[in-house]
Amino acid sequence: MKVMLSLILTAILTENFILCKFLGICPFLGVSKKLNTAVGMSGAVIFVMALATAVTYPINKFLLVKHNMEYLQTIVFILVIAALVQFVEIVLKKFMPPLYNSLGIYLPLITTNCAVLGVVMLNISKELNFALSMVSSIGAGLGFMLAMVMFAGVRQKLEGCDIPKFMQGLPITLVAASLVSVSFLGFTGVVDGIFS
Amino acid sequence: MAEKRSMGKEFTKGFISENPVLRLVLGTCPTLAVTTSVVNAIGMGIAATIVLIGSNIVISALRKIIPSKVRIPAFVVVIASFVTIVQMLVKAFVPVLDESLGVYLPLIVVNCIILGRAEAFASKNPVLVSAVDGLGMGLGFTTALLCMSSIREIIGAGTFLAGTQSLLALFGENVLGGFDGFTLISGNGALKPMVILILAPGGFFVFGMLMACVNKLAEKKGKPKAELKGCSSCPMAATCSLECKNDIKEGNV
Amino acid sequence: MKTFKEFAVPTLILFLICAVAATLLALTNDVTAPKIQELASQTELAARKKVLADAEEFVQQDRITLDGKEYECFKGVKGDQTSGYVFTTVVKGYGGDIKVMTGVDAQGRVSGVEILEISETAGLGMNAKKPDFLNQFIGKTFEIFVSKDKPGENSVDALTGATISSRAVTSAVNNALRLYEAATNQVQLLNGQGGEQ
Numbered sequence: 063m064k065v066m067l068s069l070i071l072t073a074i075l076t077e078n079f080i081l082c083k084f085l086g087i088c089p090f091l092g093v094s095k096k097l098n099t100a101v102g103m104s105g106a107v108i109f110v111m112a113l114a115t116a117v118t119y120p121i122n123k124f125l126l127v128k129h130n131m132e133y134l135q136t137i138v139f140i141l142v143i144a145a146l147v148q149f150v151e152i153v154l155k156k157f158m159p160p161l162y163n164s165l166g167i168y169l170p171l172i173t174t175n176c177a178v179l180g181v182v183m184l185n186i187s188k189e190l191n192f193a194l195s196m197v198s199s200i201g202a203g204l205g206f207m208l209a210m211v212m213f214a215g216v217r218q219k220l221e222g223c224d225i226p227k228f229m230q231g232l233p234i235t236l237v238a239a240s241l242v243s244v245s246f247l248g249f250t251g252v253v254d255g256i257f258s
Numbered sequence: 259m260a261e262k263r264s265m266g267k268e269f270t271k272g273f274i275s276e277n278p279v280l281r282l283v284l285g286t287c288p289t290l291a292v293t294t295s296v297v298n299a300i301g302m303g304i305a306a307t308i309v310l311i312g313s314n315i316v317i318s319a320l321r322k323i324i325p326s327k328v329r330i331p332a333f334v335v336v337i338a339s340f341v342t343i344v345q346m347l348v349k350a351f352v353p354v355l356d357e358s359l360g361v362y363l364p365l366i367v368v369n370c371i372i373l374g375r376a377e378a379f380a381s382k383n384p385v386l387v388s389a390v391d392g393l394g395m396g397l398g399f400t401t402a403l404l405c406m407s408s409i410r411e412i413i414g415a416g417t418f419l420a421g422t423q424s425l426l427a428l429f430g431e432n433v434l435g436g437f438d439g440f441t442l443i444s445g446n447g448a449l450k451p452m453v454i455l456i457l458a459p460g461g462f463f464v465f466g467m468l469m470a471c472v473n474k475l476a477e478k479k480g481k482p483k484a485e486l487k488g489c490s491s492c493p494m495a496a497t498c499s500l501e502c503k504n505d506i507k508e509g510n511v
Numbered sequence: 512m513k514t515f516k517e518f519a520v521p522t523l524i525l526f527l528i529c530a531v532a533a534t535l536l537a538l539t540n541d542v543t544a545p546k547i548q549e550l551a552s553q554t555e556l557a558a559r560k561k562v563l564a565d566a567e568e569f570v571q572q573d574r575i576t577l578d579g580k581e582y583e584c585f586k587g588v589k590g591d592q593t594s595g596y597v598f599t600t601v602v603k604g605y606g607g608d609i610k611v612m613t614g615v616d617a618q619g620r621v622s623g624v625e626i627l628e629i630s631e632t633a634g635l636g637m638n639a640k641k642p643d644f645l646n647q648f649i650g651k652t653f654e655i656f657v658s659k660d661k662p663g664e665n666s667v668d669a670l671t672g673a674t675i676s677s678r679a680v681t682s683a684v685n686n687a688l689r690l691y692e693a694a695t696n697q698v699q700l701l702n703g704q705g706g707e708q
Contacts, residue, residue, distance in 0.1 A: 076605075083291070084290040084291035087286040088286060088370065133342055133346060133537075133539075134342075135342075135364075136338050136341055137338035137339060140334055140368070141335065144331065179364075179365060179367065179368050180361055180365055183364055183365070184361055187360075187361065227477075228470050228473055228474040228477065229470050231473070231483060232466070232483075232484060233467065233469045233470035236463070236465050236466030239466075240460070243458045243459040243461075244454075244459040246458070247458070250605065325521040328522070328525045332524070332525055332528050335528050336532065339535060343535070343536065343539050346539050346540060346543040347543060349543065349547050350547045353547075353550055357628065453632075453672060
């Protein structure tokens with residue numbers, strides 16, 4: 063339990079995917095203009111991360127590692143994730159239209175999101191077991207959501223500001239992201255401090 | 259190809275007018291992540307360029323065979339194969355680079371630039387032009403990484419090209435007379451490196467400033483400034499569902 | 512029939528592309544895998560030689576369990592004398608796991624420290640790789656502390672701006688020293704049993 067809690071807090075705060083590891087920057091900059099889209103996108107990311115880990119873990123353990131074919135990891139994982147996302151999109155569209163409207167539209171965007179492939183790869187390189195892999199994926203997803211929601215708030219504040227012309231748009235967004243990232247530097251050592 | 263453009267133009271467009279990072283705002287993740295040192299940036303740039311050229315050639319050669327329905331998975335398979343091959347070669351010959359690039363090396367597979375070029379260029383153009391396009395775009399990507407990493411390493415760590423030997427390990431020991439980078443700010447005196455620039459916030463900040471400069475230059479030349487347009491930065495936009503596209507039109511994203 | 516063709520042809524082509532790709536990867540893997548392995552064992556041997564320069568040969572020992580984890584243990588031999596032990600310990604740093612190899616001489620003193628894997632912040636925690644920091648450990652015994660400003664008896668100076676990384680490396684070295692205790696105790700225990708028989 064302690065291990066899990068420490069893992070989840072680490073993934074959210076000290077090893078935040080967006081702000082510390084630079085994974086999933088495209089949606090972070092692209093879909094964070096409004097709070098509701100940011101929440102929808104993050105929800106979809108958490109869902110896909112958990113699902114992708116649940117599916118790729120057994121594939122890696124019982125097919126690839128067992129037959130010494132670890133070198134196929136990249137190719138297999140990206141295909142599995144892409145197929146999975148498509149499948150979930152179709153299922154949601156058909157059977158759960160309300161959920162599809164709130165989460166589903168973001169699904170195609172995440173197929174090639176490096177955060178999803180990244181979390182799968184990192185779990186494997188850390189040699190976590192199934193339960194811990196799931197915990198770390200969900201933690202990474204929650205961290206993604208925290209960063210997205212925080213940043214959506216910051217950007218809404220930015221809207222009314224008088225910004226020099228050459229800084230408008232992407233440059234000021236990136237500088238704002240930099241400041242949000244500074245705040246996450248403050249979490250350094252917090253998790254270790256709590257659990258040691 | 260509708261209009262015949264010279265090979266030279268296909269090659270140079272990747273550097274300035276269509277620089278993948280600074281103009282098209284693609285591949286932001288590796289741009290921010292691996293630019294903590296120039297050597298890392300060069301390694302990443304070379305790896306991505308090799309993958310880009312290889313995948314462009316193969317996809318262009320197969321463009322008439324691959325049915326359009328399954329083209330995206332087919333492209334992904336080709337790209338992933340090249341990435342894995344490059345990864346294995348790096349592991350075998352430049353292990354230090356594999357260590358410092360870490361998870362970002364296999365993640366070249368989801369680098370928007372590569373799938374983007376496959377979809378937008380290689381699948382529509384002959385082999386040779388595609389190869390040139392790949393080389394140009396790859397070098398353009400490398401140039402952008404070099405800009406970022408030079409600023410970050412010089413100001414943030416006070417060194418330039420530190421760790422060159424590890425990159426040159428491929429050619430044996432002590433190549434170039436054992437050159438292992440310059441130390442510009444030793445940190446022992448009153449002047450200390452601004453460490454925050456090589457930390458995560460510095461990545462965002464330097465990239466933002468670089469974009470501002472590029473936008474200023476573009477404005478002077480009367481070109482539109484680089485802007486992330488939601489889905490357009492995503493290589494899956496082509497296959498994206500209608501709702502997503504409508505969403506962009508309505509400006510929700 | 513047309514629908515079948517529409518369905519089957521793309522599937523077949525995609526399958527073929529996958530098959531060709533997988534074959535190519537398998538071939539590359541066959542070529543590079545031995546090289547990667549050789550490289551790994553070479554660098555490990557070189558690192559062992561570096562941290563325990565006194566030894567001529569290294570003999571792999573039984574794994575030792577400490578705090579519920581198993582560790583590899585190598586005994587450095589010179590002629591017929593034991594010149595020390597080499598342990599590889601892993602600790603959590605700031606940016607991820609840090610893998611540290613520690614050489615301990617026959618008197619239980621640190622003879623050398625090498626960082627095998629590290630992903631700390633460039634310019635800060637990464638400085639842990641520098642000899643200036645690592646050489647501080649040489650000659651010290653359990654338990655080593657990290658000091659921030661005033662150097663203590665058995666302590667090393669922390670890296671500027673990287674206290675977590677410094678502490679992590681130090682705890683890795685301390686773990687190695689504890690492993691050394693366990694390893695030598697085991698040998699004594701075994702010898703003791705041998706004497707009784």
